[in-house]
Amino acid sequence: MVERQSPLEPEFHVGSHGNFEHGVEILLTETRPGSIVQLAAWPGEEKKLIAAIRSVTVLALPDGAGGGSSDGVKSVFGFAPGKFTVADEAEGLAAAFAKAVTPAIGTVTDLSHGRTAIRIAGPKAEWVLAKFFTIDFALPAFPVGAGRSTAHHDVFAQIQRTGADQFDIYVFRSFARSFWNALCHASEEVGYEVQ
Amino acid sequence: MLITCPYCGPRDVIEFTYQGDGNRERPDPASQNFEAWNAYVYDRLNPAGDHNEIWQHSGGCRTHLRVVRNTLTHEISSVAFVRGDHASTARRKAEDKA
Numbered sequence: 001m002v003e004r005q006s007p008l009e010p011e012f013h014v015g016s017h018g019n020f021e022h023g024v025e026i027l028l029t030e031t032r033p034g035s036i037v038q039l040a041a042w043p044g045e046e047k048k049l050i051a052a053i054r055s056v057t058v059l060a061l062p063d064g065a066g067g068g069s070s071d072g073v074k075s076v077f078g079f080a081p082g083k084f085t086v087a088d089e090a091e092g093l094a095a096a097f098a099k100a101v102t103p104a105i106g107t108v109t110d111l112s113h114g115r116t117a118i119r120i121a122g123p124k125a126e127w128v129l130a131k132f133f134t135i136d137f138a139l140p141a142f143p144v145g146a147g148r149s150t151a152h153h154d155v156f157a158q159i160q161r162t163g164a165d166q167f168d169i170y171v172f173r174s175f176a177r178s179f180w181n182a183l184c185h186a187s188e189e190v191g192y193e194v195q
Numbered sequence: 196m197l198i199t200c201p202y203c204g205p206r207d208v209i210e211f212t213y214q215g216d217g218n219r220e221r222p223d224p225a226s227q228n229f230e231a232w233n234a235y236v237y238d239r240l241n242p243a244g245d246h247n248e249i250w251q252h253s254g255g256c257r258t259h260l261r262v263v264r265n266t267l268t269h270e271i272s273s274v275a276f277v278r279g280d281h282a283s284t285a286r287r288k289a290e291d292k293a
Binding site: 079083 | 201204206207209210254255256257258276278
């Protein structure tokens with residue numbers, strides 16, 4: 001396979017930055033999943049699509065709007081009625097779903113080259129994200145595995161909570177570098193490390 | 196102003212796009228009834244009070260919503276999916292009440 005270049009590369013500086021004398025409270029990295037796929041069910045076919053997701057990823061979607069789960073390798077979450085984002089460290093997810101999701105069930109869109117996945121973790125992750133997005137990041141309102149679709153200055157973002165203090169943010173690849181810069185600036189005051 | 200999206204929960208109005216008056220009924224595209232078309236394009240109730248509106252959650256789940264907003268107070272008294280068959284996925288509301 002062709003090696004995929006990161007849009008963050010010119011601004012991706014590994015190491016500690018900002019006000020980190022008293023410790024690093026934010027970890028930033030790019031997860032670089034091999035596959036990012038968007039699935040949409042036709043009206044009434046949602047249950048069949050959820051079953052197809054389970055058969056391909058072995059991940060069970062919890063009931064509820066924005067519900068999702070992650071096993072550290074594969075991730076899935078709902079971002080709109082009948083629509084789901086699935087990511088996998090390995091490539092080939094779109095091909096697997098093209099077999100499982102028949103045209104009668106819904107659609108499969110391969111976004112592997114269209115989105116950039118940024119991971120923000122650490123005790124201040126909620127606090128930094130709260131500066132960006134007008135949604136509730138508290139654990140009871142945004143449980144582990146759940147996904148949210150929202151926007152920062154008209155840049156659409158899908159956020160999945162993959163840990164108590166860890167979030168994966170999927171942004172358009174073409175906006176990823178400026179979003180990354182903004183995220184670095186926002187993390188400066190608490191000290192951040194790029195890994 | 197907050198709009199409680201049936202899928203996403205309460206969100207700031209900046210995430211939404213106004214899609215116009217929800218009272219309009221589009222004539223048959225083949226219709227030659229110019230009065231009906233004129234009414235569809237130009238006639239508005241402009242009420243001082245509750246108003247049926249269509250909004251899109253463009254900065255979120257991107258669904259279209261039927262919203263009743265009070266034009267005097269901006270109070271939102273009801274939000275529902277325009278597409279009725281989405282109602283089964285409106286589970287956030289039940290979570291909020293719990």
